[in-house]
Amino acid sequence: MDTIEILGLVAASLTTSAFVPQVYKALKHKSTADVSLTMYIVLLVGLILWVFYGVYHNSLSIILANVITGILALTMLILKLKHK
Amino acid sequence: MDTIEILGLVAASLTTSAFVPQVYKALKHKSTADVSLTMYIVLLVGLILWVFYGVYHNSLSIILANVITGILALTMLILKLKHK
Numbered sequence: 001m002d003t004i005e006i007l008g009l010v011a012a013s014l015t016t017s018a019f020v021p022q023v024y025k026a027l028k029h030k031s032t033a034d035v036s037l038t039m040y041i042v043l044l045v046g047l048i049l050w051v052f053y054g055v056y057h058n059s060l061s062i063i064l065a066n067v068i069t070g071i072l073a074l075t076m077l078i079l080k081l082k083h084k
Numbered sequence: 085m086d087t088i089e090i091l092g093l094v095a096a097s098l099t100t101s102a103f104v105p106q107v108y109k110a111l112k113h114k115s116t117a118d119v120s121l122t123m124y125i126v127l128l129v130g131l132i133l134w135v136f137y138g139v140y141h142n143s144l145s146i147i148l149a150n151v152i153t154g155i156l157a158l159t160m161l162i163l164k165l166k167h168k
Contacts (some may be wrong), residue, residue, distance in 0.1 A: 015134065018126040020123075021126070022120040046096075046099035047099060049098065053091055053095055057088070
């Protein structure tokens with residue numbers, strides 16, 4: 001694997017794992033008042049479309065990154081609706 | 085442009101524009117207590133790496149989507165630090 005593809009994988013890992021501390025914070029503090037509900041709805045729809053795009057292109061990295069981010073975004077959405 | 089590439093563009097537009105309502109909410113309510121600082125730091129680093137990846141691959145769509153999301157993430161980061 002060349003350097004640029006490793007860079008791509010690191011980039012994907014970071015933009016996906018970025019949502020972990022947000023989910024952790026929401027679970028710990030049981031508060032999501034400042035978190036935008038619209039953000040997570042729009043994000044989730046976008047991520048689902050990315051998964052279809054990845055399936056069509058047989059790209060495991062696109063599928064994987066977006067499925068994981070999608071699970072984290074869905075968790076935030078559920079927590080947001082629960083705290084409403 | 086074929087259907088799958090249009091799907092990709094729609095997906096990119098959604099995952100980028102998702103951050104607009106979050107920035108709007110933070111500006112309107114002047115509160116970001118429930119928003120994770122770590123999330124936006126990690127996200128911003130990841131987005132910057134995606135821009136380098138896009139530059140290397142001469143992909144305007146990767147560059148554009150990640151620059152715009154990066155500006156929105158940076159805005160959230162500044163607001164979060166300001167409200168601290």
